[in-house]
Amino acid sequence: MSGKTIQCPCGYTLHGHTDDEVVRAAQEHAREVHAMELSREQAMSMARPD
Ligand SMILES: [Zn+2]
Numbered sequence: 111m112s113g114k115t116i117q118c119p120c121g122y123t124l125h126g127h128t129d130d131e132v133v134r135a136a137q138e139h140a141r142e143v144h145a146m147e148l149s150r151e152q153a154m155s156m157a158r159p160d
Pocket residue numbers: 118119120121122139143144
């Protein structure tokens with residue numbers, strides 16, 4: 111099973127099993143913790159395969 115990981119500059123690590131999951135997790139984290147709107151492109155550019 112593969113997935114994606116995003117390491118936020120704040121030190122938080124996000125995981126998702128699919129691109130959609132990791133993008134959604136990153137958007138929620140950015141909104142709740144950083145009061146930022148993250149685009150799908152921005153989230154995907156930060157994502158690395160697990
Ligand atoms: Zn963060």
